[in-house]
Amino acid sequence: MTDLTLWYDRPATDWETQALPIGNGTLGAMVFGGTGTERLQFNEKSLWTGGPGSREGYDFGDWTSPRPGAITGVQEVLDRDGNMAPEAVAAALGQPKSGFGAYQPFGDLWLDLATQQDSPADYRRELSLGEAAARVTYTADGVRHSREYFAGHPANVIAGRLSADRAGQVSFTLRVSTPHGDGRVSVSDGRLTIRGRLADNGMTFEAQVRVVTEGGSRTDGVDRVTVTGADSAVFVLSAGTDYAAVHPHYRGEDPHAAVTAAVDRAVAQGYEALRRAHQADHRALFDRVRLDLGQREPSIPTDRLLAAYTGGASADDRALEALFFAYGRYLLIASSRAGSLPANLQGVWNDSTAPPWSGDYHVNINLQMNYWLADQTNLAETAQPYVDYVAGLVRPGEITAREMFGARGWLVHNETNPFGFTGVHDWATSFWFPEAGAWLTQQLYDRYRFNADAGYLRDTAYPVMKGAAEFWLDTLRTDPHDGTLVVSPSYSPEHGDFSAGASMSQQIVRDLFANVAEAADVLGDAEFCGRVRDALAKLDPGLRIGSWGQLQEWKADLDDPENGHRHVSHLFALHPGRQIAAGSREGEAARVSLTARGDGGTGWSKAWKINFWARLLDGDHAHRMLSEQLRTSTLDNLWDTHPPFQIDGNFGASAGMAEMLVQSQHDEIHVLPALPSAWPTGSVRGLRARGDVTVDVSWRDGAAERITLHVGRTGPITVRTTLAGGCRVSGGVHPRRSGDTLSWDAQAGTAYTVSGVSP
């Protein structure tokens, strides 16, 4: 086993590929570990240009003037001709983006170190995933220098401590900078303040840093604080904006009071107490899951571990995989905690005023992928920002539904921001994706399936799901050719022509309707349940098998076996949906399609393919995709790269590894469904299965040895395992056996152990 640390033997010089991320959901920082000048580039998740008050004007993406008959016009062409070029549809239904904005860097914290040395000895820079702390240590002029940084969620600060192994050796100047011209820096009594308003939208931002020393002296400059000859020194930083997640203005309180209070409380608490509170908070989440793939502590730095990785049989390869799995969980904890926005395309980390894709919320795969691992890998709390965010799209999405479609309910298209952008833009191959709202609710329902909390279903998830379903009840069109209900216009991300009833569109709506009907049953909303079931019966399921045995991407058999596009959207029903099961006819067709698409793609695309292959119960192919991702789409700091850096692939890969070990989408707990031959012996503790069950399993020579199920809810349970034939279940349980499954009535609060019969 390893202690799950990323480490390097030199400072980072590049933000994207080398610096190391810390974060508390709201605040993030990238640590460089310099020995002359140290840099912590930092972020606050709500600092965005665009939205209400933006210079360009903001329209939520809604049509700025009515277009009566525009959608019907496109539908009629599609009814008649079967297809339409994306450019033609964008000309009819799109409009240029205005005031969409972009996620902004907040600033940089610099430490100009007095012990400048060209070649310090015994340098080490590390990120401990278990402790959620970044550290830098080296020796210069015979003095061992140490620095430690963490981003604490309880205190909402980024804290750092500089120390040395000899008294009086800590000397540095701390300064801050911001890329925003209107940000002013002031200093008083060891407190630096950056405060300003974004030129684009007037959003107020403020960060404060306080510097506290032990021994030595501290001097305030005009825009910096200098520490000389201290034994150690601590800084704490907090930051905020006047953003509020409230439609339609998205503004709240001035951040000054909250930032001041956070910084002052943290200073009063003291570094050690802050650190203890942070570690306890982090470990309560991170330590729930432990994966052992037979790795051992690597003796080489993480960048060399990655470079040497082949996906073969070495313990170092296992170490990298186990580290990568844990890193996805670490990154989610660091970029998504209650009370803030969800993790965006870069989590919470961004150093550019014009980040790729605005650092936004793309919702035709990316935001969804960010949260696949949340429940599965026992981090349900981290999905709270996602739940809040999706619920916050309902009001602006209702306006878009009404104004654009004359429909009830709500929707969001292909990408969105923190200001309720639920309308369209005019990039032909991605502007139109009204299914995104329905897809976003899938995870809301899945959260219920995992945790079985009926109060959450009733009060939080169901109203949002119902609104999404109302939109589709009002807008599905009857296909004149066969009388089925179809989505029209429909577009399979992000290639080909527009048509009616592309497979992904149909599968998403079907998934939504099935989930809403189930939820309505649970909650006793019989009338609505009836309407949804009626529509389900007429809905084209989007599961056609085509001429070369493939699962068709479109209603017409147009698939090109040579097409290697990164989106494999028509496999939605396999994953994250649950309409296709491995071994079924559609499952086989999905395998044919996936094989044809190949093992290439961008970072997130490879990550999705890990999940697809796991759902097809092909552990070796899932593992091959994992190794493709590690070899070709992973940076030295183990960030996923599209390219450029995009965090979805990190999250998707960790989710995929969990799918290889435990699946539960089909109302049974399938243990080790897709164990690859590269992982012959190992164990995992703490993965979650739907039905409020936590699963531990150990395996040897490719077969389960012992399974423990911690059951949170009384009721029937079914487990699929190769152990089923000859095994014992603890607690005097005599399970019903059928093939590879065991079923019994489980009691809440009980741990059941399934183990092979001892000879």
Ligand code: FUC
């Ligand atoms: C989707 C993908 C792109 C990229 C973007 C952020 O549109 O098709 O590859 O990941 O999101």
